[in-house]
Amino acid sequence: MSTLKEIAQYVGVSSASVSIYLNDNATNRISPRTKLKIDEAIKKFKYQRNMFARNLSTSKSNIIGIIFPTIVPMFMNDFTNPILSGVQSRLSANGYAMLFFPSFAGTSSEIAKRQLTASVGCDGYILFSTGFCSLQDILANVQELQNLQKPYVTLNIPELDLPINQVILKDLDSTLGIEYLLGKGFRQILLVLGREKDVHTRSMMKKIPNLLKQRGIPFDDRYVIYGNYTAEDSAKEFSRFLDMGIPVEAICCMSDIMAASITTAIKQSGLSVPEDISVMGRNNSLYSRISDPQLTTMDLHMFEAGQSAANLLFDSLAGGDAKQKVAIAGTIVERKSVPKAGRDSLASRIDHTFSLPACRRHWYSVV
Amino acid sequence: MSTLKEIAQYVGVSSASVSIYLNDNATNRISPRTKLKIDEAIKKFKYQRNMFARNLSTSKSNIIGIIFPTIVPMFMNDFTNPILSGVQSRLSANGYAMLFFPSFAGTSSEIAKRQLTASVGCDGYILFSTGFCSLQDILANVQELQNLQKPYVTLNIPELDLPINQVILKDLDSTLGIEYLLGKGFRQILLVLGREKDVHTRSMMKKIPNLLKQRGIPFDDRYVIYGNYTAEDSAKEFSRFLDMGIPVEAICCMSDIMAASITTAIKQSGLSVPEDISVMGRNNSLYSRISDPQLTTMDLHMFEAGQSAANLLFDSLAGGDAKQKVAIAGTIVERKSVPKAGRDSLASRIDHTFSLPACRRHWYSVV
DNA sequence: CATAGTATGTTAACCGGTTAATATTGGATA
DNA sequence: TATCCAATATTAACCGGTTAACATACTATG
Structure with a gap:
C-alpha cells in the first residue's frame, strides 16, 4: 500500500494538500490542476487511506464496538439474530461499522472484559448480555x-x-404469554423454559408463583420443564412430562423452536393442537409460521429493540447527556395453536398485523 | 480516557517504559517496583490502550474486514448465518475481531466498493457475495x-x-439433490428455486437441462418455480403450479424454508408427504428438523465453509503464498420427506450422521 | 582495580494521516 | 505605488502508541 506521503511526493506537493483535497474534493484551497494530478497519482498507485491513521488523527472511528459475550458461535441464535439485525440496519444507515471482538472459550465475564480491554477507540458501544451472563x-x-x-x-x-x-x-x-393463556381460561399450563440457570429463567421463576396465585392457582413445579432452547431437549423433556400423566391444557414455550418441536411431539402422540392442547411460542420467528398449525406466539420485537439501541446510541453520540431507558413492549401474535374462543383480557396487546413489527415504545428519562 | 503519556508522567517514567511493560508484563527491563507503580496508576486512571494507535504503530490490527454486500439487513438469512458463524468461530479462536462495514442501500457493487475504500488497515479480508451480486x-x-x-x-x-x-x-x-431424486427413480421433478435473477439461480438453470437430458428427460420449464427464498412466495407459487394440473412426483427446493412451506401446502391440499409427493430441502437447517415430516435435505456444510475461509486466511496471514481453492462438498441428509426405497446411486454422498457436519474437503492448489 | 555483564531506563524516530496557523504569489483596487 | 485580498500551498504539531538504539548505574569477576 502506498501512503499519503508517497502520493504527495509523486505529485510534488505537501501531504497536507493531498489530505485536504481528499477530505473535501470541492475545496478551493487546492487548484484544479493540482487536483487532477492528485487524482492521477491516486489512480496510478491505487491509493486508499489507512482507516486507523485517520481514526487516530480525528479521534473518530465511525466504528461501534459490539460487546457480545458468548461461548458458542454467534449468528446461530434465533433470539439474538434479529436484535443484531436491528442494530446493524440502523448503524449501517448512519455510516457506522460494527466491530465484533473475539469471543473465546471461557466465562462470559472474562470474554466481555477481554473484548472491552481490546476495544478502546470505538465511538460507542452496545453491550449485549446472553444467557451465559449472570x-x-x-x-x-x-x-x-x-x-x-x-x-x-x-x-x-x-x-x-x-x-x-x-x-x-x-x-x-414472558408473563405476557402466561397471562394470555390464563385469560383464555386455561388453568393447567405447562411452562417450557430455556436453560435452568440463566438469569432470565431465574427472574421468571420468581414472578410466576405470584402470577398464578393472583388467579387462585397454586404453583406446581411439575408444570415447569427446561428445553434448553433446543428442539431435541424440549421434545425429550416433554415426553418425560407426558409420562407423568398429569393433565395439561396449554403449553407456554420460551421459543418457537421448542414450541414447534413440542407441537410435533403432541401430534405424534395422537393428540391434536389446539383441540387437545394449546401451544404458545415466543419470538414470532419463521418457525412459528412454518409449524403446522401455525403457532400463536409472543413477539418481543427484537429487531426493533436492536434499532432502538442504535438510535439511543446516536442520541448519545450527538451529545445527548440524558440517559434514557427504552422499553419495548411485546405483543401476542394470534395464529392457530391456541383457540380464539375464550375470555380475552389482553385484547389491547394483541397484534393482528400478523408479522410486521408493531412497535410500542415507552420512553422515559432516568437522569 | 487517559493516555500512555499521562500514566508515564504520573509514575515518573518515560512512556516507553510503560509501553514495554504493557506489551510484556514479564519483561525484565522494568523493575518490580516500577511495575507496581505503573499498575497502580493504571488502576487509578482506569487506563486502557487505544487500539487504533497500536494498530498504526505495529501495522497489525487483529481485525479481519468482512465485506458483505447486501441491501437487506444482515443476520436474518438462514443461508449466510451459518457461514458467518463458521467464520466467527475460527476468527475468535485465533484472537481476531470482525469488522462489518456499513452496508447502505444501493447496488451491491457500490456497497462493496464503499466498504472496501473505508477499510484499509485490516489484517485481512473475507469477501462474501450475496444473491444481490452479479x-x-x-x-x-x-x-x-x-x-x-x-x-x-x-x-x-x-x-x-x-x-x-x-x-x-x-x-x-444443488444438482446433488436433483441427482439424488433422479437416482430414486423420480422423473417428474418440480424445482423450487430462489430469486430468478440471482447469479446462483442462473448458473443452475444452465446446468439443469443437460442433467435431465443425460437421463433422457426433456426439460420442461413449467417444472421450475421461483419462491424467492420465502415461505409465503413459495407457497403461493406452488399453489399456482398445482392449479396447472400437471403431474409431479418430487420437489427439489433451494431452501428448507421453502420446502417446509410447500410441505404444509401439500398437506393442506389433502395430499401427503412423501406418499404422494416427495420433498427435498436444502441447508439442513432447524426448519428441516422441525417440519413434519422431517425433511430430507442437502447439507452444503456452510458452517464448515466459513471455518475453512478463516483457516485459509490464517495460512495467508502466516505468509503462505500459494493461493488455495477449497471445495466443500455437500451431502444428503436422509429423513422422512423422501422415501428410502428406490435405486440409490449416490450412496457415498449420503450422510447418515443426521446433523453433525460431516466434512469432506478437497484441497488443491492453484498457483 | 579494570572489565564485563546485568538491570533498568530513556531517546527519538516512526506508524499514516489531520489541521490550525502561517506563507507566498499575483491581481485588483484606491 | 501602496495596500488588500483571494487563491494556493506549506509548516509543524498532534493523535497515542511502539521499538531500535543508546545510556547509566550497579554488581560480579578475574
Whole structure:
C-alpha cells in the first residue's frame, strides 16, 4: 500500500494538500490542476487511506464496538439474530461499522472484559448480555464500559436501576404469554423454559408463583420443564412430562423452536393442537409460521429493540447527556395453536398485523 | 480516557517504559517496583490502550474486514448465518475481531466498493457475495480487494478461474439433490428455486437441462418455480403450479424454508408427504428438523465453509503464498420427506450422521 | 582495580494521516 | 505605488502508541 506521503511526493506537493483535497474534493484551497494530478497519482498507485491513521488523527472511528459475550458461535441464535439485525440496519444507515471482538472459550465475564480491554477507540458501544451472563457479570461489564467514557447502550439485559442508556425487552419474562393463556381460561399450563440457570429463567421463576396465585392457582413445579432452547431437549423433556400423566391444557414455550418441536411431539402422540392442547411460542420467528398449525406466539420485537439501541446510541453520540431507558413492549401474535374462543383480557396487546413489527415504545428519562 | 503519556508522567517514567511493560508484563527491563507503580496508576486512571494507535504503530490490527454486500439487513438469512458463524468461530479462536462495514442501500457493487475504500488497515479480508451480486460485481470486488494488497479469501462465490484464495460450496448448484431424486427413480421433478435473477439461480438453470437430458428427460420449464427464498412466495407459487394440473412426483427446493412451506401446502391440499409427493430441502437447517415430516435435505456444510475461509486466511496471514481453492462438498441428509426405497446411486454422498457436519474437503492448489 | 555483564531506563524516530496557523504569489483596487 | 485580498500551498504539531538504539548505574569477576 502506498501512503499519503508517497502520493504527495509523486505529485510534488505537501501531504497536507493531498489530505485536504481528499477530505473535501470541492475545496478551493487546492487548484484544479493540482487536483487532477492528485487524482492521477491516486489512480496510478491505487491509493486508499489507512482507516486507523485517520481514526487516530480525528479521534473518530465511525466504528461501534459490539460487546457480545458468548461461548458458542454467534449468528446461530434465533433470539439474538434479529436484535443484531436491528442494530446493524440502523448503524449501517448512519455510516457506522460494527466491530465484533473475539469471543473465546471461557466465562462470559472474562470474554466481555477481554473484548472491552481490546476495544478502546470505538465511538460507542452496545453491550449485549446472553444467557451465559449472570447478573454479576452484567454489572461488571457495565462498570468496565463506564471506564471507557464513551457512549454506550445496554441491550437484552434485565432492567437495571442505573443511570445508563438501556433498551429493555419489556416482556422478556414472558408473563405476557402466561397471562394470555390464563385469560383464555386455561388453568393447567405447562411452562417450557430455556436453560435452568440463566438469569432470565431465574427472574421468571420468581414472578410466576405470584402470577398464578393472583388467579387462585397454586404453583406446581411439575408444570415447569427446561428445553434448553433446543428442539431435541424440549421434545425429550416433554415426553418425560407426558409420562407423568398429569393433565395439561396449554403449553407456554420460551421459543418457537421448542414450541414447534413440542407441537410435533403432541401430534405424534395422537393428540391434536389446539383441540387437545394449546401451544404458545415466543419470538414470532419463521418457525412459528412454518409449524403446522401455525403457532400463536409472543413477539418481543427484537429487531426493533436492536434499532432502538442504535438510535439511543446516536442520541448519545450527538451529545445527548440524558440517559434514557427504552422499553419495548411485546405483543401476542394470534395464529392457530391456541383457540380464539375464550375470555380475552389482553385484547389491547394483541397484534393482528400478523408479522410486521408493531412497535410500542415507552420512553422515559432516568437522569 | 487517559493516555500512555499521562500514566508515564504520573509514575515518573518515560512512556516507553510503560509501553514495554504493557506489551510484556514479564519483561525484565522494568523493575518490580516500577511495575507496581505503573499498575497502580493504571488502576487509578482506569487506563486502557487505544487500539487504533497500536494498530498504526505495529501495522497489525487483529481485525479481519468482512465485506458483505447486501441491501437487506444482515443476520436474518438462514443461508449466510451459518457461514458467518463458521467464520466467527475460527476468527475468535485465533484472537481476531470482525469488522462489518456499513452496508447502505444501493447496488451491491457500490456497497462493496464503499466498504472496501473505508477499510484499509485490516489484517485481512473475507469477501462474501450475496444473491444481490452479479458476476460482474464479484469480479469488480475481487479487483478492488486485490488493490489492498492484503490477504483475502472469497466465500460463497461461484468458482473463479483466478489465482486467489477461494472457498467454494461445491454443491451450491444443488444438482446433488436433483441427482439424488433422479437416482430414486423420480422423473417428474418440480424445482423450487430462489430469486430468478440471482447469479446462483442462473448458473443452475444452465446446468439443469443437460442433467435431465443425460437421463433422457426433456426439460420442461413449467417444472421450475421461483419462491424467492420465502415461505409465503413459495407457497403461493406452488399453489399456482398445482392449479396447472400437471403431474409431479418430487420437489427439489433451494431452501428448507421453502420446502417446509410447500410441505404444509401439500398437506393442506389433502395430499401427503412423501406418499404422494416427495420433498427435498436444502441447508439442513432447524426448519428441516422441525417440519413434519422431517425433511430430507442437502447439507452444503456452510458452517464448515466459513471455518475453512478463516483457516485459509490464517495460512495467508502466516505468509503462505500459494493461493488455495477449497471445495466443500455437500451431502444428503436422509429423513422422512423422501422415501428410502428406490435405486440409490449416490450412496457415498449420503450422510447418515443426521446433523453433525460431516466434512469432506478437497484441497488443491492453484498457483 | 579494570572489565564485563546485568538491570533498568530513556531517546527519538516512526506508524499514516489531520489541521490550525502561517506563507507566498499575483491581481485588483484606491 | 501602496495596500488588500483571494487563491494556493506549506509548516509543524498532534493523535497515542511502539521499538531500535543508546545510556547509566550497579554488581560480579578475574
